[in-house]
Amino acid sequence: MLRVQGIDVFYGSIQALKEVSLEVGEGEIVCLIGSNGAGKTTVLRTISGLLKPRKGSIEFMGERIDNKRPSQVVRGGISCVPEGRRIFPGLTVLENLEMGAYVRRRKRTEVSEAMERVFALFPVLKERARQAGGTLSGGQQQMLAIARALMAGPRLLLLDEPSLGLAPFLVEQVFDAIKRINQEEKVTVLLVEQNAKMALEIANRGYVLVNGVVSLHDTASNLKDNEKVRETYLGG
Amino acid sequence: MALSVLVQQLISGLAMGCIYSLVALGYTFIWNAVGIVNLAQGDFVTVAAFLYAATFSNHLKWGFVPALIAVMAVMALFGMGTERVVYHPLQGAHPRTVMLSTLALGILLSNMDIILWGPYPVTTRGPFGQDIIRFGDVSIMQHHVFIIVVTLVLLFLQHLFFQKTTIGKVMRAVAQDREAATLMGIETGQTIAVTFAYSSALAGIAGVLLAPAFMVSVDLGSVGLKGFASCVIGGFGHITGATFGGILLGIAEVFVSSFLSSRYRDAIVFVILVAFLLLRPQGVLGRKVGESL
Ligand SMILES: Nc1ncnc2c1ncn2[C@@H]1O[C@H](COP(=O)(O)OP(=O)(O)OP(=O)(O)O)[C@@H](O)[C@H]1O
Ligand SMILES: [Mg+2]
Numbered sequence: 001m002l003r004v005q006g007i008d009v010f011y012g013s014i015q016a017l018k019e020v021s022l023e024v025g026e027g028e029i030v031c032l033i034g035s036n037g038a039g040k041t042t043v044l045r046t047i048s049g050l051l052k053p054r055k056g057s058i059e060f061m062g063e064r065i066d067n068k069r070p071s072q073v074v075r076g077g078i079s080c081v082p083e084g085r086r087i088f089p090g091l092t093v094l095e096n097l098e099m100g101a102y103v104r105r106r107k108r109t110e111v112s113e114a115m116e117r118v119f120a121l122f123p124v125l126k127e128r129a130r131q132a133g134g135t136l137s138g139g140q141q142q143m144l145a146i147a148r149a150l151m152a153g154p155r156l157l158l159l160d161e162p163s164l165g166l167a168p169f170l171v172e173q174v175f176d177a178i179k180r181i182n183q184e185e186k187v188t189v190l191l192v193e194q195n196a197k198m199a200l201e202i203a204n205r206g207y208v209l210v211n212g213v214v215s216l217h218d219t220a221s222n223l224k225d226n227e228k229v230r231e232t233y234l235g236g
Numbered sequence: 237m238a239l240s241v242l243v244q245q246l247i248s249g250l251a252m253g254c255i256y257s258l259v260a261l262g263y264t265f266i267w268n269a270v271g272i273v274n275l276a277q278g279d280f281v282t283v284a285a286f287l288y289a290a291t292f293s294n295h296l297k298w299g300f301v302p303a304l305i306a307v308m309a310v311m312a313l314f315g316m317g318t319e320r321v322v323y324h325p326l327q328g329a330h331p332r333t334v335m336l337s338t339l340a341l342g343i344l345l346s347n348m349d350i351i352l353w354g355p356y357p358v359t360t361r362g363p364f365g366q367d368i369i370r371f372g373d374v375s376i377m378q379h380h381v382f383i384i385v386v387t388l389v390l391l392f393l394q395h396l397f398f399q400k401t402t403i404g405k406v407m408r409a410v411a412q413d414r415e416a417a418t419l420m421g422i423e424t425g426q427t428i429a430v431t432f433a434y435s436s437a438l439a440g441i442a443g444v445l446l447a448p449a450f451m452v453s454v455d456l457g458s459v460g461l462k463g464f465a466s467c468v469i470g471g472f473g474h475i476t477g478a479t480f481g482g483i484l485l486g487i488a489e490v491f492v493s494s495f496l497s498s499r500y501r502d503a504i505v506f507v508i509l510v511a512f513l514l515l516r517p518q519g520v521l522g523r524k525v526g527e528s529l
Contacts, residue, residue, distance in 0.1 A: 048419060074421035086416040088409045098402075099409045103421035105402060152421065 001026045001188055002047070002078075002156055007056035007066070009039075009046050016042040017212045019056070024156065029182050029189040031199040031220070033233055034209035040192040041083050043209070044158045047190075048080045049073040060156070075103050079154035083161050083192075085145040089134025093125050096133050096144055100151030110153065117185070118147035121177055139170035146177065156188045157181065163195045171195065175202055196233035200224050208233075240374040245490045251380035251449075253486020254387035258442040259463025260470070260478035261394075262435040267473050268411040269431040270323065272334050276342035278460015280436055282452075283345055284311050284443025286353045289360035289452045300363040308440045315436025319429045346454045362448020383445045390441065391479065407431055458502070465509040471519025481519065 002024040009017040016039045024030045034040050045051045047058060049070040058066040065073055079100075088096050097118065101111045119126040122143040128136060133144060142162055149157060159178065163171040179202050181187050193199035200206055200220045208216040208229065216229070223229050259277060266274045274280075284307050292303035322341050326334045364378035398404040410417045410427040418424050446456060466485050470477025488508065493501040512519065 050415065050418065070418045071421040071423055074419070080419050082416060082419060086413050086419075088412045088416065090412050091405065091409060095405055095409075098405060099417070099420050099422070102402075102406070148420070 001028075001061060002190065003059045004043070004047065005057050005059070007046060007053035007058065009042055009051055009053050015212065017046070017053075020209070020212070020214055021056075022207050022214065022217070024188060024190050026188055027182070027186065028205065029178070029191060029203045031191045031193055031196075031203035031206045032209055033193055033196040033199055033206060033229075035194065035232070038209040039212040040209055041160055042212075044080060044082075044160050044190070044192055047073070047078065047158060071103070074152055074154075077153075077155040078158065079149035079152045079156075080158040081145045081149045081160060081162060084164070085138075085141045087133040087136075087141050087144050087148065089132065091133055092130050093133060093136070093144060094129045096148050097125075097151050100148035103152050111151070114151050114153060118150050121150075121180065122147055139166055139173070142166060142170075142174055143177070146174070146181075150181065150185070150187070154187060156190065159189065159191045161192055161194060163193065163198060171198060178202060196229070200234075238373075240372070241494075243374045244376060245494055246487065247376050247380050247384070249487035249490035250483060251377075251383040251486070252489060253483035254383050255442050255446055255459060255482070256462045256466045256485050257479045257482030258387065258390075258438050258445075259459050260466035260482045261475065262438040262442075263463055263467050264473060264475055264478045265407075265411075265431050265435045265438075267467075269407070269428050270334075271331055272323065272338065273464070274318075274435065275335055275339040275460070276318070276322075276345060277435070277439055277463060278457040279342040279345040279349075280311065280314070280439035281443045281446065281459050282349055282454055282456045283314070284440040285447040285450075285452045285456050286349055286358065286443075287311075287440075288444040289447040290353045290358045293360045293362075293447075294358065304441070304444050307444050308437045311436040311440030311443075312433040315432040315434070316429045318436065319432035323428075323432070324425075342457070342460075346457055349454050357451035357453040359451055360447050365448070377449075379448055383449075386441070386445060403427075403430065407434075461509075462505055465505050465512075467519075468509055468512045468517075469519055471521040474519065474521050477519050477521040480521075484520075 004020060004022045006019045006021050007017055008015065008019065020043060032040050032043060042051065046053055049068050053066055057064060060076060060078060065076060088099060091099065097115060101114060104110055124140055125144060125147055128140065133141065136144060146162065162174050166174065175198055178189060178191065182189050191199055191203060200223055203220040206217065206220050206223045207214050259281060262277050263273060266272060287310060288303055288307050292298045292306055318341065322337045323334055326337060362379055364382060367378045368375045369378055369381065398408060406422055406427055407430065410422060410424050414424050442459065450456065462485060463482065466481035467478050469484055470481030485505065485508065489501055489504060492504045
């Protein structure tokens with residue numbers, strides 16, 4: 001479904017990604033793990049069209065997307081939940097969701113159906129519908145960020161460290177939701193995490209990114225058993 | 237001071253305050269969207285005042301409403317042009333660089349005013365001329381009441397626009413988090429162009445409302461400073477703050493000039509501005525002034 005092939009990405013003259021390749025098949029949950037500054041966010045930003053690779057290509061559903069603008073990528077069926085949630089703090093929950101549905105704002109019935117589905121997934125958002133996004137708790141903001149991304153009706157969801165800064169029981173909730181989104185909503189997931197334990201728990205396959213290079217990729221269960229991965233990312 | 241005089245002063249202060257609010261809002265929307273203070277905002281007001289007084293009203297003899305709409309349209313286009321020429325090419329640059337380029341635009345405009353409309357002040361009658369309404373011994377300029385009414389209507393429409401319309405919500409979203417908005421598929425570049433258009437149209441309304449009450453000359457550009465001071469008073473980047481800051485300043489100005497001397501009318505703005513910057517830089521309504529200033 002998504003095929004990233006040998007991309008090099010730079011910030012100015014600093015190279016953040018070297019020859020990164022990865023694949024995500026329809027219906028999968030694939031995780032990308034790596035420590036601070038490994039380049040995980042950069043991978044997602046490049047897929048989203050915020051950054052252009054200097055080399056290599058990105059294909060989605062058989063079509064090149066690496067030269068497309070972010071709006072075209074979203075329209076094409078890829079939504080992103082950015083690192084740090086990045087909800088619109090001064091917009092209400094409802095307005096945040098409306099912005100998520102921006103690319104299909106004219107299809108009223110689709111939008112209200114999507115709204116019902118995200119409310120079913122995260123009932124707390126319905127309770128808080130008229131509250132400003134900035135007044136929600138961290139966990140609720142993360143749910144809002146995910147719900148907002150779903151409003152565009154994506155086939156592939158990119159998630160950047162959804163567990164960041166959340167209490168363990170909330171992390172559990174968020175990961176449950178991701179699993180349900182994948183199974184019930186049939187949305188393919190590419191999940192970036194530093195919390196490798198949780199990520200490998202729900203993922204089918206995983207990639208390990210070290211200093212901008214994919215150093216390892218395998219099924220989630222093999223990665224969990226891998227000596228190096230255990231030492232570095234799972235705390236031995 | 238007699239009560240009647242007090243009321244008269246209050247109304248004229250409110251009217252000027254409304255103008256300052258409009259200018260202040262112009263600064264605010266651009267500031268919120270791109271973190272830039274458009275230093276040409278005051279000169280936009282002058283251009284609009286000349287356009288209305290000299291061109292549409294005196295020369296073409298258009299009525300008030302069509303002239304107002306025409307000036308707003310021209311100014312909106314002009315705002316978009318400004319975004320393209322002055323802001324867009326400098327996006328990666330330090331905000332100070334962009335602000336310098338808006339300063340240059342302001343200088344260019346005030347010279348262009350003289351080339352296009354001549355060095356002499358222009359007067360125009362406006363919808364009410366110097367007509368006065370009397371309530372007992374209170375006499376009020378009709379045009380002042382008109383300024384207040386138009387501003388109130390505009391603020392109401394603006395509220396509806398930002399709360400209810402998709403483009404209004406999109407403009408808020410872009411101002412709050414541009415990259416997140418990009419990830420929603422919003423064309424943030426276009427949204428910012430619309431924001432510039434709207435801010436310039438506000439300057440357009442301010443210019444049209446000012447023109448009948450004053451001699452139109454490049455000196456009108458000083459409302460730019462007053463609008464700026466209004467933003468500082470209310471808290472830079474704060475929409476309600478900008479509105480009330482303007483009104484507060486308008487009223488303070490008339491009272492200072494009637495209690496002390498009209499010679500201090502402009503000086504008081506500087507005093508208030510400096511006092512706020514020193515003592516309460518976040519303004520009456522809170523929120524810190526950005527560091528890029
Ligand atoms: N805007 C930027 N300008 C310059 N360098 C950047 C920029 N953003 C990231 N980098 C650098 O690129 C590298 C990869 O960063 P990236 O944010 O992709 O890492 P990450 O794996 O997401 O890290 P984290 O776990 O901290 O989120 C880092 O060395 C970082 O310093
Ligand atoms: Mg990151």
